[in-house]
Amino acid sequence: MKINVKTLFLLSVVISFLIVSLAYAQQSKFKLKPDAGGKLCLSCHDNFKEKLKNQFVHTPVKSGECSECHNPHAASHGKLLDEDANKICSKCHERIVPKSPKSVHQVVMEGNCVKCHDPHASNNKSVLLKAGNELCFECHKNMGNAIAKAKFKHNPVEKGCTSCHDPHASDKAKNLLKNDLVALCISCHKPDRPNFVKQHMDYPVVKADCSSCHDSHGSNKAGILYDNVHQPVANKVCTQCHEPPSSSATFKTKRSGFELCRGCHSKMMNETFSKNRVHWPIVDKVGCLNCHEPHASKGKNLLLGDTKSLCGKCHPDTMEHQVKLAEKEKQEKAATKGRPIKGALTHHPIQEGECSACHLPHASDSTYLMNKPSFIESCGACHDWSKHTTHPMGAKVADSRNKNITMDCMSCHRSHGTGYRYLIPFPNVTDLCVQCHKQYKR
């Protein structure tokens, strides 16, 4: 291609003009004297001189462009920031979150970049506040403790969380994973190696989910299996539940829903089905797996999670109600400035997610899947009301409002809370009592 000398000259003039005007733009924004930039600021903020000796310095700081972030005269935001503290970083780092992310780190979503980064300088790469996993475990304390205690460690975790996770966001997978879980695993663990094939009983596990059995953060079981392993998995008898690996439908279970589990857990199943009321999810398509892991789990009894989140998954209304009550409790406590308030607003076992303190998870002969034949017995397991004087209750004491009902704890209280003290459905005790004792109604 033949380039005209005249054209080349014009092009170089335009480019030079753009470079000069860009450099001047910043200075001219505040009409700073030449070379005034950072030097001028440091003449007052001399404690920053030490900071700038750190190994890693944020680029605008390094080039003395303090006014990239701060307004030297006045600002509507703290620290004379030119923009809201949660938005200012995205002015330059706008591509930190991909366009269609599958997961975003909460602090990034909140724009709380300073939770991890020093905006000026630090001795850690990427101006991080702390190096390596130490920074992550500041927030993810439980994870840090579990990793520290794990008997069998996963090497990439030791190297750093960023081996597998993108600290900002991921457009490929959940949990900030840099890639789809299996793809990530097989980038190190080659599935065609004989030992890998043998360990997985010839099953093409690359089509499955590694986290169904393995705890990628380390565990106390060899092979970093979760701490609680289903016996057939521990015994490596996958065919007890699944079609053989040679089958065209390899991972298909031999039977559906509860029918599969019944093969081994027949005693428990027979007991369940002998009751008047079954917890319906047990007999749906997913069956036992609504609550239990089929292979291995961190939780006892191979539960999918803690009972609060497990029960709350299907009973969100109950859990939301508990959150509201806890909030009300907190507000009322704050309003009384530490003075004790009589009567509970929340019921401890429900707040703690101990649903099984009153309910049976599989089946019961009682309504609401209660663990005892009557509310009096259920409540009595924790409340020793029966040891002292109470309002008449029991099978022989009819409720004056309705002859088909006998007096029990639920005649006056609602165990899940009502928004009123003592878990009663009225603002005060008198309002409750006069429902039956009408002669005292004013």
Add this chain to the structure above:
Amino acid sequence: MLEYWNAGGKIIGQSLVTEYLGGEPNLERGETMVGASIKIIMIIGILLLPMKSLSAETVRLRYIQSVYFDEKGGGMKQPEGIACSERGLLIVGDTGNDRLLRYSYQDRSLKAGTEIRVQQLSNPIRLQINSKGEIFALDGKKRRIIRMNPDGTFIGYVDGEGIPSPSTFVPRSFKIDANNNIHILDIFSARVLILDPEGKYLKQVLFPKEFGFFSDLSVDTRGNLLLIDCIKAMVFSASKDATSFSPLTKSLRDYLNFSTSLTTDNKGMTYLVDENGGGIVILGRDGTYLGRQLSMGWNEGLLYYPSQMAINEKGEVFIADRGNSRVQIFNLIR
């Protein structure tokens, strides 16, 4: 429609109204007459418009009476199932007593309360009556549907002859439509099974891909199937000939706690029984939220963990008020 008419009521084009009325515009002498008719129709329409829109928001339940006992004075115990027929038959599933109670309810007069005990039935949690007066009950313990004669004698089980694989089905609920076809909510295989009046397989409609847990189904007068997802607080629907379900509503969580039962009336309105919230949520045919009725409590007219609800053509509503061990009767006021 109005743009076809000028301010003087003169015809300047073929009106949709005249098309609808089947009238040809008479440009010589009839134009003023047609114009006047249109004006009258418009005025009536305008006058009726607010009434119609108001009526959609004023559907309410008026308390009539409560039923506590059988004919011998025996009390109900946590009744969960209820069904009514156009002939004034009212059947109550007295779940806690493992029996059915048969009443007649006509002109606001409740009679009998005869006990029906069937050896094959325990824990009746859902009831239906077909046009022949046959009684169907879902046994909550055995999870089987049994069929009985109008007098309560056992006929047999509804086992779904000819059901495609998997042959196992677990009915969570069921409904019988105007043609006596039996619609079963099979939670084990995530489908609705439709059987003919004799219990033979006709077709199935699979549950949608994404759902929480379906606790009840209903069939409206047009044959549309409705499902209530108690976890997502959403209603799904499938038209009569559809092969799949789609959401009819968004999440109704703001109005609904935990709904385990739904039914429809002859106007196509849907009634969701809010078990945990002790109330009834009313939806229009298109799934629009129209309001919430009743509330939680022990007094008559209030509900405490209600279970099934039934409506007859007269707009009489029967609710199995399980937690209060009674049945409550309401009138639907539009």
